[in-house]
Amino acid sequence: MAPRGAQGLVLQRHDHRGQTVLIFGRDDVTYLTSDAGEAALAQVAGYPLTDASRVADVAAIRRGFAERSTALIETTLLRRKAAAKLGELADVTGWLFTDDALQQATAAPVARHRATRLAGAVVHDATCSIGTELAALRSTAATVIGSDIDDVRLAMARHNVPDVPLFRADALHPISRDAVVLLDPARRSGGRRRFDPRDYVPPLDAVLDTYRGRPTVVKCAPGIDFDAVRELGFDGEIEVTSAGGSVREACLWSAELAGGGVHRRACVLDRDEVVTDAEPDDCPAGPAGRWIVDPDGAIVRAGLVRHYAARHGLWQLDPDIAYLTGDHVPAGVRGFEVLDELPLREKVLRQALSHHDCGQLEILVRGVDVDPDALRRRLRPAGHSSISLVITRIGSGAGERTAVFLCRPSPVRR
Structure with a gap:
């Protein structure tokens, strides 16, 4: 049951996932901030409202709170979501939210x-x-x-x-x-x-x-x-x-x-x-060094890959691709130690992964039309070690090629 509008209509909509979302009204806020509403929220907070218990929990809440049940349930669920997103900012356990x-x-x-x-x-x-x-x-x-x-x-x-x-x-x-x-x-x-x-x-x-x-x-x-x-x-x-x-x-x-x-x-x-773009961006392109570095998404999105590379003494594998390479990994960054460079041929890749006893396979792709999940399923890694494949385009025009770097991923270096 959802709250009613001025004409007694149910105020709710379906989101992009097809789930019903409450459209809160002022009367809902007035109720939720009242002594009765806060007491009701404290009771509803005691229900797990998990996938396994939701049907029974919602039925019990509706029996207890009738037309207010939807606002109470929605607020309780939104507070739980907010704890992970906003908990470091403030105590949001008593906050009110709308889904949007x-x-x-x-x-x-x-x-x-x-x-x-x-x-x-x-x-x-x-x-x-x-x-x-x-x-x-x-x-x-x-x-x-x-x-x-x-x-x-x-x-x-x-x-x-x-x-x-x-x-x-x-x-x-x-x-x-x-x-x-x-x-x-x-x-x-x-x-x-x-x-x-x-x-x-x-x-x-x-x-x-x-x-x-x-x-x-x-x-x-x-x-x-x-x-x-x-x-x-x-x-x-x-x-x-x-x-x-x-x-x-x-x-x-x-x-x-x-x-x-x-x-x-x-x-x-x-x-x-x-x-920032006020920093130098002198960054050459060249063959892979010992390590490949995939810059943070904020650096890539801001168009500052070359500035970041210049700061840390790295270079690009290709002038138009965001992968960087060098002989060290910047502090606080995860790197990929290059073990081999291979062509994009599944038989060759499968043999190489078997040789390295690969069981956990990570695939990173830039500039090449490859579905990492589909390729991983076809390669069927069955060993025990962790391996990363960095697949990228190098060069352009007649000299363009696809390179696959078989790497050992590192932990974040402090």
């Missing part, structure tokens, strides 16, 4: 990183949603305020970060001055991603026009087209950030906030490494 808001919420390490860059500033989060960024900023910013046009999310933010001043406002109609404006346009609708920045809510072009000449920080999807952003008139810094081994976001820092001469920045939070 949690999906778009900034992961804790990234939010803390941004808050550090904004330390000491007056910051207005003009699309504050349920308050994730505010929770990070309140410990670093000189002053922080939030606003959002969505009345339900704003009500949730008032519950989640009660110590931050909040206002209801349209981000395209500024309500602050002399503040750094943080914006996070919605990039999802019904659980689906929006890829064209003009389809963001509010649209990225409108955001940039509205705040042109003001210090702004705008979150974007990591796959955003950098050229398209420049065509919209953005002339600041594009920062790509990774955490937990994944690229999390691209962030636009206006020229007023960008580092001196920096237009592209990659931040690898797992090892606290920053690479």
Whole structure:
């Protein structure tokens, strides 16, 4: 059973996975923040709600809480998801969320990183949603305020970060001055991603026009087209950030906030490494050295592979491919020790894997149309050792070839 709207209609939708997702209303937030709602949430939190128990658990919750059961169940499940994503940022066990808001919420390490860059500033989060960024900023910013046009999310933010001043406002109609404006346009609708920045809510072009000449920080999807952003008139810094081994976001820092001469920045939070396009990019291409290095995704996405290579004394296998090679592995990075170079012929690869007693096979591919999972199944490794195959294109035109490097993966080097 789901909550009812003003006309008594059930307010819910199906996400891209076909699962039913509750559309929260103000009455849901009012109930969930009441003494009765908090007591009910405490009871529902005691149910496992696992795949094995869900049918029985939901039936029991519905018997106890009738029309409020869906809001209680959804909130309990979202809190559990949020613990892994946001737990390092704040105690979110009592927070309120919507499904879309949690999906778009900034992961804790990234939010803390941004808050550090904004330390000491007056910051207005003009699309504050349920308050994730505010929770990070309140410990670093000189002053922080939030606003959002969505009345339900704003009500949730008032519950989640009660110590931050909040206002209801349209981000395209500024309500602050002399503040750094943080914006996070919605990039999802019904659980689906929006890829064209003009389809963001509010649209990225409108955001940039509205705040042109003001210090702004705008979150974007990591796959955003950098050229398209420049065509919209953005002339600041594009920062790509990774955490937990994944690229999390691209962030636009206006020229007023960008580092001196920096237009592209990659931040690898797992090892606290920053690479920018203000650094040298002298990087030759040549045959494989002792090691192959696959740069972090933030470095690749930011187009800073050559800068990273120059910093660490590495070189490229091919000028157009992101794999690097050298005689050492940078600290904090996993490398692949080259044991042999082979052609892309499955019989040859199968024999080589057998010779090295390969049982656990990792396949990395760049520049070549190869499905790693399908190839792994066909090669049928059955031994005991761990082997990596690095498959890549080398050269172009008549001299183009596909190379397969049989490697022994290393642990991360400190």
